[in-house]
Amino acid sequence: KQEVTQIPAALSVPEGENLVLNCSFTDSAIYNLQWFRQDPGKGLTSLLLIQSSQREQTSGRLNASLDKSSGRSTLYIAASQPGDSATYLCAVRRLTSYDKVIFGPGTSLSVIP
Amino acid sequence: NAGVTQTPKFQVLKTGQSMTLQCAQDMNHNSMYWYRQDPGMGLRLIYYSASEGTTDKGEVPNGYNVSRLNKREFSLRLESAAPSQTSVYFCASLRPPPSNEKLFFGSGTQLSVL
Numbered sequence: 001k002q003e004v005t006q007i008p009a010a011l012s013v014p015e016g017e018n019l020v021l022n023c024s025f026t027d028s029a030i031y032n033l034q035w036f037r038q039d040p041g042k043g044l045t046s047l048l049l050i051q052s053s054q055r056e057q058t059s060g061r062l063n064a065s066l067d068k069s070s071g072r073s074t075l076y077i078a079a080s081q082p083g084d085s086a087t088y089l090c091a092v093r094r095l096t097s098y099d100k101v102i103f104g105p106g107t108s109l110s111v112i113p
Numbered sequence: 114n115a116g117v118t119q120t121p122k123f124q125v126l127k128t129g130q131s132m133t134l135q136c137a138q139d140m141n142h143n144s145m146y147w148y149r150q151d152p153g154m155g156l157r158l159i160y161y162s163a164s165e166g167t168t169d170k171g172e173v174p175n176g177y178n179v180s181r182l183n184k185r186e187f188s189l190r191l192e193s194a195a196p197s198q199t200s201v202y203f204c205a206s207l208r209p210p211p212s213n214e215k216l217f218f219g220s221g222t223q224l225s226v227l
Contacts, residue, residue: 009153034216043203043218044156089155091216100171101146101207101216105155 002027002094004104012110013080021075021107023090028068031093035064035075038087038106047088048075052095080111115139119204119219126194126226134189134222136204144207145187146171146216147179149200156203162187194226 003026013019023033032051036044048057048064050073056065063076073090089106117138126132138145143164148156148171158171162181176198178190191198204219 004155006155032214036216043220044205044216046215046217049213049215091156093214100158100161101205102158102172103148103156105153 002030002092002100002102004090004092004102006088006090006104006107008107009105010108010110012112014112015080015082017080017111018076018078019080019109021077021088021109023073023075023104025071025073025092025102027094028071029095030068031095033064033066033073033093034091034101035062035073036089036091038089040086044089077109080109082111082113085109085111117204117206117217117219119202119222121222122220123223124225126191126224128195128226130194131190131192132194133191134202134204134224135186136188136219137186138204138206138217139185140206140208140217141184142206142217143184143209145181146205146207147177147187147189148203148205149173149198150203150221151200159189159202194224196226198224199226200224 005024034049035047050066061078066073087106087108091103120135146161147159157173160179162168165184202222205216
């Protein structure tokens with residue numbers, strides 16, 4: 001059974017700091033991994049998607065990496081801003097049970113001005 | 114292009130009442146999903162549908178039924194609501210290959226069962 005965890009559960013940083021969010025999964029036989037952002041009371045917005053054959057993806061100040069062998073992904077946010085405050089979730093699609101997408105519990109990020 | 118549309122946005126039920134949550138997508142996606150989100154537990158998969166006419170159980174299917182009415186619509190039904198089903202419910206659809214296979218979410222339904 002695929003299990004996805006995220007550490008830390010909550011993080012508070014001063015504006016301008018670079019930070020790393022972690023995602024771990026127990027089954028390395030994944031199809032892809034996706035990072036999402038969720039603002040309070042809102043739905044989820046896709047940030048980055050990494051296919052199993054890729055090592056990283058970048059979009060603006062965001063960089064996501066994937067290490068299948070260790071069952072880990074990281075989301076790096078450069079020069080954090082108050083507008084980055086949100087909950088960040090990772091989600092994994094497995095090679096088996098192909099259509100199931102399993103989410104981690106999320107990391108709640110607060111960027112202090 | 115509305116994306117994924119969920120109705121209603123809010124609902125209050127009494128224990129034992131029934132209701133159906135509606136979801137529609139206009140992106141011609143094959144796979145659709147229903148999740149529930151509870152504090153500290155992330156999103157848990159209730160049911161999913163890989164294509165029109167097929168549905169499969171996820172992690173927490175008990176107390177729910179689904180219908181994939183057509184390619185666009187995927188509804189979630191609570192036959193006899195219980196307080197444990199108080200949650201935020203999200204519908205999602207998956208963009209198929211060869212495009213970037215991202216999940217697209219609706220804005221959610223906040224359900225309270227008293």
